[in-house]
Amino acid sequence: MMVGLVDCNNFYVSCERLFQPQLRGRPVVVLSNNDGCAVARSEEAKQLGVKMGAPWHLHRAAWKQAGVTVRSSNYALYGDLSNRVMSILRMLTPGIEVYSIDEAFIDFGGMGGREEQVARELRATILQWTGIPVSIGIVPTKTLAKVANRSAKKVPVSGGVRVLLTDEVQQQVLSKLEVEDIWGVATRLGRRLRALGIATAADMRNAAPEALRKEGGVVLERIGRELRGERCLQLDDATRSAKSIMASRSFGRPVTERSELEQAVASFVSRAAEKLRRQHLTAGTVTTFIHTSPFRPTDRQYGASALVRLCVASSNTPKLIQAALQALREIYRPGFRYVKAGILLDAFEPAGEEQTHLWAGGDSENERGLMATMDRVNRIWGRGTLNMAACGVRNGWSMRAEHLSPRYTTRWQDLLHVA
Amino acid sequence: MRVHDVEKRTNLAVPLMAAPVAAGFPSPAEEHEDRPLDFNELLVKNPASTFAVKAQGDSMVGAGIHDGDICVVDRSLKPVDGSVIVALVNGEFTMKRLRMKAGRVWLKPENSNYPDIPITEGTEFEIWGVIPKSVRMHTA
Incomplete structure (x- = not known):
């Protein structure tokens, strides 16, 4: 496999x-x-x-x-092209795990020796259909896949596809990889491993599993086994739902007024709540945070966060905004120049299965319907077509993007003109 | 306080009806229902490889592509002699008809006011995508 x-x-x-x-x-x-x-x-x-x-x-x-x-x-453009690349992978391979906007693990199960050819075809298809060049590393485990891909990008002769099959080839590539550069090994752990004579991925591959477990627990032992080609990590289901959702922004200019912070926080909640509803989840807690800029040493510094627990988990934007604003009231202090604010939705429960109380039910049929309608309108007519009044209309705080290219693939008014 | 007896319930399978049993006559169309026309289905064969661009100018009016028309570009289609394509010629986007004949390649505008664009060894040339369809808005 x-x-x-x-x-x-x-x-x-x-x-x-x-x-x-x-x-x-x-x-x-x-x-x-x-x-x-x-x-x-x-x-x-x-x-x-x-x-x-x-x-x-x-x-x-x-x-x-x-x-x-x-x-x-x-991000409108990058997100759209990312979705295209992922959908091609989903179409042409037995299974994928989206790892980030520009990375995915794919399953080569059942291709018995044709992996390299399949990878080259995949690469050519993605380039032809989307115009995006990709590199593909093929190996027995997820950890080795990460390693293989680094070398695919660094070794031009491999034509963007690298197979790390034979032990000799793996040994060769792994001995060039510093221990800190291994996926999942942080700098501090790297220093401890070096003290034990484990300086490269090859050293780690050859280290005794017990020694690794002693130094970094099961996680490190697993990385060692994965480097040896034993599959310990499975491809995660791509539809795995989030544990928490955060929305935050640095402001285009420092913000001092509470009303402006309120608008920012309300619009973060709106965005996060839409994401929440897309995954059919409800959130039980809302955290709001604000802080000044540590890079402006002449400014007085302040930062704080507060958490509000809802009676019953909800995905209703007005309720979540209310909670976030309540948290903001707790932490807001006048006279500071705030450069960043954000919110975190957490304590998720599947929609329709919220723990209700004697005095408080979950979101009503009407509330759900209103949110569903708002999401539909925004999907069809573009983000922000329908918005909560609390988010404000003209946002002085919204982010700076002075060199933004057109959103060629998501806005009719931004289409490429061709003569 | 009076405690009611626990009532024993049975599960009865209720036959599933295609039409609601509410008052009125069932629609005679019920049995023949279809999905409404889907313009995506008509215009987009391969969503992952399909883009849209806006035509500019009158060089392709003979092919029925007018200024401001929206052209569907499918990068997965194989360009053949006669395909309307979006190409990059010396770094510039252009929309023309691709001609390939007897080892010669050229781009043909569909308007006699414009000259053919010969593709020779010195031309930086790349086919960006094939235009299988275009859409014209007759009113805004």
Whole structure:
């Protein structure tokens, strides 16, 4: 039974280039939400030394001089192209686990030796249909799949597909991989392992399982076994539901007024509640947090969070907003310059199976119907068509996205024009 | 306080009716119901590979594609001689009819006011997708 890891190459940049061919062959950097820092880089930008996470405001001038093109995160576009890639994988393989917006594990079960050919065909199909280049690593376990994929991107001769089958090949690749770079091994644990003479993935592969268990528990032992090719981790069901949902944003400018924070918090709740309803869940607790900027040392610093427990778990946006605003009232202090706020929905129960009380029932038929209608309208006419009045209309706090490309695949008014 | 006897209930299988038993006549269409027309089904064969672009200008009026029309682009279709395509020619998007004949490749506008675009060895050329269908809005 083989596992593959599909990884979209420089995904956000690839999405931008699909509709903007003038960006090909040039250094491109995609900035995080609010135009904060580099979250994706083209090969050319990497070669120029642009680091992941580099703050834009510090490098703006230098990048401009080096001819770097920047783009704001266009998550509408990236999300749509990601869904296309995942749907092709779902269509053409026996099973997939979506790992992130640009990565997925795939099952190669039952392909008896044809894995490499299938991977090449998959890669070609995804590139042809969506324009997104991917790398695919094929190996016996999920952990090795991660390793294989790193090398697929680094070894150009592999043509984007790397099979780590033979022990010699695995040994060779693993001995080049630092222990901290193994999926699931953090820096601090890495330091402890090095002290034991485990410096590379190959060392870890050869280490006794008991020693690994002693140092890092069952989790580390499992990683060691997975590196040896014993399958310990299964592909998760792609429809696995979330444990909690968070929505937060850095503001485009510092916010001081409570009313503005209230609007921000209400709109975060709206977004999170929509996600909650899509998974047919209800939330039992709502947490609200706000904080000032640690990067503005001259500002007085403050940060706090508060949790509100609902009588009965709910997925009703007005109820959840009410709870979040109650929490905000607890923590809001005037006179501070807030740069970030967020909410967390937690303590989930399946919709329709909420624990009710003598005095409080779950969401009523009418409340559910209203939310369902609102979700439908927003799905058809675009996000934010129908909104709670508490979210405000013109948002001064909404995020900065000065270099946003059109939403080519999700908005009729943003279509590419072709003569 | 009076305690009622526990009533024994039985489970009766109720035959499932296609039509509700409420008052009035059952619809004569009941047996022949169909799904309403789905324009996605008509226009999009392969959602994962289908994009939309807007036509600009009059170079393809002969093919029935006018300024402002919405063109369906399917990247999974194989381009053949005569396909209407979106292509990249020297880094620029263009929409033309693909012609391939006797080893020669050229892009043909469907408007005599525009010249053919020959694709030679020096041309940077890439087919972005095939346009199987287009949509015209006659009023806004």
